[in-house]
Amino acid sequence: MSLPSVQRIFLLLGFAVLLGSCEEPRRRPAPETTPSIPDAPLVPAPEASAPAPPAPVTPDAPTVAEAEPAPAEPELYVAIEDGRLIVRGALTSRIQQERILETLEQEFPDLVMEKDLKLEYHRFPVGWGNRVAYPFLVQYLKMVDSPKVIYKDGVVTLDGKLKDKRNLIPLTELAIGTFSGDRTRDLVNKLVDRP
Numbered sequence: 001m002s003l004p005s006v007q008r009i010f011l012l013l014g015f016a017v018l019l020g021s022c023e024e025p026r027r028r029p030a031p032e033t034t035p036s037i038p039d040a041p042l043v044p045a046p047e048a049s050a051p052a053p054p055a056p057v058t059p060d061a062p063t064v065a066e067a068e069p070a071p072a073e074p075e076l077y078v079a080i081e082d083g084r085l086i087v088r089g090a091l092t093s094r095i096q097q098e099r100i101l102e103t104l105e106q107e108f109p110d111l112v113m114e115k116d117l118k119l120e121y122h123r124f125p126v127g128w129g130n131r132v133a134y135p136f137l138v139q140y141l142k143m144v145d146s147p148k149v150i151y152k153d154g155v156v157t158l159d160g161k162l163k164d165k166r167n168l169i170p171l172t173e174l175a176i177g178t179f180s181g182d183r184t185r186d187l188v189n190k191l192v193d194r195p
Contacts, residue, residue, distance in 0.1 A: 069122045073183060074129070076117075076151040078104075078137055085111040085141075089151070090120040096129030103133035108141065128179045136178040143167045145194055149175075154185035161194040 076089040085108050091097050097117050105113055128151075141147050144160035144167075151157075156179045162168055172189055179187070 072120075072123055073153050074123045074126050074151065076100075076132070076149070078141070079148040080111065080141060080146065083111060085113045086116075087113065088116040090118040090123055091129050092119070092121055092123040092125050093129055094119055096132075099130065100133045100137070104137065104141075107134075107138045124183055126183050127181050128184070131178055136174050139174065140171055143171060144191065151179065151184075154183050155188060156184060156186070157188045157190065159190040160192075162191055163194060165193045 072090075074089065074091050076091070077086065079086045085104060087101060087104060097119050101113075101115055101117060137149065140149060140158070143163055145163060146160045148157070148159035150159070156175060158171070158175055162171075168191060171191070172187075175189075176187060
């Protein structure tokens with residue numbers, strides 16, 4: 001059974017009126033009146049004090065710049081000097097750091113090892129950290145007198161005196177294969193023949 005069209009119209013109008021009346025009532029602004037203040041002496045407003053100096057930064061509260069250093073290239077320095085095996089630098093991977101140190105300790109037990117290979121998470125990750133210790137560093141340190149391998153700012157530097165000049169090309173190729181990756185830009189070969 002359907003309602004006649006006139007009844008439908010009234011019914012719709014009724015709903016519209018009900019919906020319109022559900023709005024929040026509008027408030028009239030209160031008339032502006034000036035409150036009467038008894039005669040009292042005027043007191044000047046207090047002077048604004050200078051802002052307090054910032055609190056000094058303590059070592060326990062690092063600044064934003066100290067909390068997160070900018071991303072940086074990894075660094076590695078490996079050398080044999082005066083019976084010491086020196087390993088310094090900074091990598092972002094604990095596994096790579098441990099692998100390098102453990103491999104060199106096992107392969108060169110007669111050398112006093114100076115370890116300063118840090119774990120720093122703001123360093124860019126590199127794949128060569130997984131393959132640099134063995135075979136590259138082990139072979140390089142055994143085939144070169146006064147050996148040095150330096151990775152800094154994306155540049156690999158090979159330094160020292162070859163025990164056998166026939167090892168120049170194989171060691172260079174091994175270094176290229178080991179350090180290849182997105183972050184490596186160049187290889188500087190300073191290897192010379194032993195006099």
